[in-house]
Structure formats: structure tokens, C-alpha cells
Amino acid sequence: MELLLSNYQPAVFKCNTPKDYMEEALKICETLKIASGYISSDALIDLKRIIELNGRPRLELLIGMHYFDGFTKNQYEAARTLNAFLQINDLGFVYIANTLKFHGKMYSFTMIDATKSAVVGSSNLGSLYDKVSRQYEADILLKGEESSLIHASLEEIITKIGSPFENVPVTKFVEFNQLLENHENVSKVDKDEKAGILRNLTGVKFEIPIKSKPKSNLNPYFGKGRENQRGYIAPRPWYEVELIVSKGITSQPGYPSNQTFEVFTDDNWAFKCETNGDYSKNFRSKDDLKILGKWIKGRMEESGALKMGTPVTDNVIAAYGRNTIGLFATKDPSIWYLDFDASK
Template sequence: MRLLCSNILPLRMEESQKAFIEYFNEVASNSDCLEIAVGYVSKAALKELGKVVEENRISKVCLNIGMYYLEGMPEGTYHAAISLNEAWKKSDVDGEVRIVKAFKYHGKLYTFYKKGKPIAGIVGSHNLGGIKLEASNLRQYEVSAVTEIPEEIEEISSIIHKLKQPNCSANIQEVNVPIIREVNRALVDQEFVTKITSDEINAYQSKITDTSFEIPLKVPVNHEDPKMRGSNINVCYANGRKRAWWEVEMVVGKEIRDLPGYPEHQVPFMAVTDDGWKFQAWTCGQNNKNLYSKDDLKIMGRWIKGRLVATGLVEPVNQVEADTTFEGMITEEMLEKYGRKSITLTKTTLRTTTEDGTEVDVWMLSFLPRNADVEEVIL
């Protein structure tokens, strides 16, 4: 048995010791089968695991995650796990991501095989985040033990295999995992935007009226679809002047604009979102076709796209002109995974006063997933 330790001052590793991440990568490069059962994972670690499996041509892999079925899973981590599971299904890899559902499993077990023979086993305190160091775990000290004795590896493997049985776990896409909604940080500290509490959200929602409009998000079907590529919430990809990735143009159909009670042309109102943000918006443009955030077009984009970023479905693009493969483009496939393809604009009975003393109506904007499993808000 050897110890795999963190290398953090003042407890530096000794010359005879090896870091977990170093040993993991070393033994993975010599393996064709990898099985893991841990309590927690991270988005970055899931992506790193996918990279390790691909680069080392590992043909069989199983990741079993133990704590989220009863505790709830952060939505960004959930979507990253789903993506990894789907990627393995579509590739030549015999792999899957599973969720322990019978109880809270908090162990950390890893086994590595080559041509059917056990070559290494790890037991200890390292969750999957140990394979990808980031800000959240750089100062977290962990210790694990590694064995290369076949009998001990098989003993570890036996527990992992028991956890894979249907009475203990299931494939992540067959389980209704409670989702913990993550904060849309794209609006944090933005000018003209105010954060409100969950109690305030509930107070506004208690005053909604029957005047409500469901506004579809018009996007391409997928990244290969040329239609709608460069309009509406993907306007940053349009030809012409350069726009920031966060900038959007919400174009509302005539059949919605002509309904009774739709906001008047260029009459500002206070928009309160269902995830706790408040900013001014209005309708404008030719024939009143555009729904914009009033003070900065990027605010509406940071609200809509920021929700998708928080779920891990897309990453912000700093230089849109360099995104020739349209990785940052919002698609129908992406919205389906998110759980919503439209936003809802609903009038309340309330009015409020802006900083300049103007009295305006209050409307609710909704874009949270229509998913009953979303049960907690991190504010």
C-alpha cells in the first residue's frame, strides 16, 4: 500500500509520495478498463474524465455517483454527467454514468484493469474532483491509499460491482435526480440590475394577472441548421456590426403582439424574473416587434443565456467572430435539454417607482425549466 497525498503548504509531499492526480493519469494511460464509485463529482472533473478515456482509448468505463439522488444534484453538474453518458453511448466506449439510489454512498473507490487483469486500486478521500484541480479544491487536503496487489484490487472491485446492481443504482438517464438550480452569475454586479430574495419573488408572483404571453425562443434546430443562425437570441452571429455574445434581440410574433394587454410601444416596465433579478424592459422597434431590456441590450441576454450557462449547456464566447463552429450558438436541442423553449411575460397588479421617479408597471419574466424535479434555489 502507498499513500496518494495532496501537495499543499505547509504539508508538502515527501519525495517518496505521489499526488493522486499524477498517479491516476499514469495508471489510466496503461489501462483499458476503469471503474469508479465516488460520492461527488464536478463539471470540470467530468469533462476531464471524458478526455482521459478518449486520449487513452479506454474501452470500458463506469462512473457511479453516490450522494446526489437523495441530496439533489447541481444542474450544471447534472447536464455535464448526462453529456458524458450520451457521449459514451454514441462512441465505441462501453461506458456509462450511474446514480446510486438505494442510499447515500460516500465512498471513493477506483479500479484499473488491463486485458482483464487488475493493475491498480485506490481507496481514500479523493472524489472525482481530484483528477481536475480547480479553485474549489486547490486548498483541500486529501489522502488516499493505492494498492497494486491483485487480491486487494479485486476486493475493491467487488464493492464497485455490487453498487452497479439494479437494486443499488441505475443509469443517470433512467433516474429522476432532484436538480439544484444554480445562480445565474452572468447578472451579478451588472449595472441597471438588482438581485431580489426568494420571498420577494413569491410576493410578486402572488400578484400576477391573467394577462400573460408565451414568447417562443426562435433558434436553429442544431449547430448544422442554417436557419435562424444570426437572429433573435443568436443575433451576435449575424453579418454586419460586431455584437457581444450576451446581446440579444427578442423578436415577438405579430400573433402575440396583437393580443389584448401586450405592453405598449416604448413604455418602460419593471421586469422581475422568476430566478430573482429585476431590471427595466420595454417593447420597441418597427411594429413594436422587439422585447428588449431597456438600459442595456445585454441584460436580457445575460438573463436568458446566463441561465443556460449556469446549467453547463453552453459557455460564453468572448470573440464571436472566432467561433467558426458556432459552439456558443443557442439551439433547439440545447433548449430541450434545458427544459424550456420560451419565456413567459406576465403582468402583475403592482406598480413601482424607478430611480428617476417614474412610476411603471411590474411584469414577471419566467424562464426556469418546466421540470418538477427542480426543487431548490441557491441564492
């Protein structure tokens, strides 16, 4: 038995983290059983991409709480997409707990060489993929015979508490879950603070085009991913985004070249962005590329223009109703205003 801890300062111990173990296990995992109380839409889409790129693991997933507490449309559609992919490729099933709530977090791994392990603890599925969040997780890792009880229990929990996804109709959804709500390194802006930002606009403005490149800009999820020496391919996260801005824009006077700055958005969020690369062509959220991605792609999803797991195309951009993001200078060079309101 081993302890897995997030190991963020100041609570650092000599042990693996849940993320480290999950990453290593997925590289050699043949089958994976999961029972998790809560799921996130992007965790499901990223898990689908892992299986898609590597041809494994075979997956059985129980979603434990959402039938009772409510799915967002994004969560439900992501689960539907994953379930359909698994069944079409004979790679497993998604189950929904509909007899009673399941609030645990249990993971059972069978490796390529038939050895087994299991993880039980605090880590939700999404927290095992998130490389940026500093929420502290604590889990127990069991290997070999120690894991047998978890394997047997998971099989019974999945089949006795849950039903196959397609047998559990869901027609009512909770209000769309704001992706940036309570997100690390993102703050909510009140109306007085926003009014102050708008009063300080200088008139300098850049329109950054939204591009539908198949494997970059808004679509790195569909790229090859990151391959290690063993041949395992880790996908790029669904919300990972980096805007590639043309030299014709970045060379204009006043553009924030090779800078880090705070942005305030038209829908009342604030977070750090940066520009870098040749001619400052890369425009990205600082430290976590998913923040800018959640802001852009999340709004497309909420409008109905973009479905999770599908590319941002010209048709998606047209359906959203806007093909540029406005970048506005303020009197403070360390603060900029971003606008992606499709109603304008």
C-alpha cells in the same frame, strides 16, 4: 499498499500524490470503475474528453449523493452527456445511486497489461483533475491481489445501489452552483468594496472581444490536448480560457501591458489576472486559467446560452447577448474592473 498524499507545504512526505497516480494510471488504463459521492460538471466533461481523445478507458461511474441532495442543471446535463457518449461508443455507463446514499470515493483500474490497482480515500473525482486547488487529500493505493476486494466491492456497489442513468428521471434541480464560490484565489466582494472601486474609475476603458475560435480563446477544450511520449493525450480542461487580444487594443495608451493586477467584476468577485506574450496579446487569470473561464463560460451556461461540452460559437455569443468584456482602469494601476453583464 501505498499512501497517496497531496504533499503541500508544510506537510510534505516521500510519496506520490493522488493526482500524480491518477494521471499515470489513465495513460495505461483499459477499464475504470468509479463510485464517488459527489461529482462536478467540469470533471465529468473533462473525463469524457480523456476517453474521446484516447479511445479508453472503458468507464462505469456511480454518482452517489446527488439523487438525494440534488443535482444542479449543469451537473445533470454533464452526466447525461457523458452517459450518452459512453453508450453510443460502447465504452460504458453512468449510474445514479437511488436506493440509498453512497458517500465513498472508490476507484478501480484494470491496465492494458491486465494488472490491477485501486484507490480509496478522500479524493472526489474533480479533485483528481484539478491541478491548482490546494485542498489536502489522503488516499490508499492498492495493487495486484491487494486490490481484489475493492474491484469486487465496486462491482456490487454500482449494480446494487445504483440504476442506469436513463432509468432515474430527475426533474427538480438545486439552484445554480456558483462556480467561483469558495474557489481558491477568488474572493467575494461586498457592496461597499465594490462601490469604492466604481468611485475610482478613471474613464479609461477597453472592450475586449469575445472570440469563437474553434480551438482557442474560449474553446481550447476542443484542441488536440497535450500528448506525451507514450501517445496518451491529456485534454485541456473545460473551463480553461485565455483571451487573445488584438494589437490594436493592447497598443493603446493605458492598456495594462505585461502586468499582473487584481480585477473586480460586475458580479462581485475579485481575482488576479495577467497579460503577457507578444504585444501582451494574452489576457488570462493568474496561476489558474480556469478562474477566468469559470467567470465567462459559467455565466454563459447560467444564462442557457452555452451547454457544457459544446463549443462557444457566434450563435452562443449572440444568445448570451454580449460579445465583449469591458476592462476599466481605476486610480490604482494594480486594480481593474471587469464587466460582462449582458443586460447592458
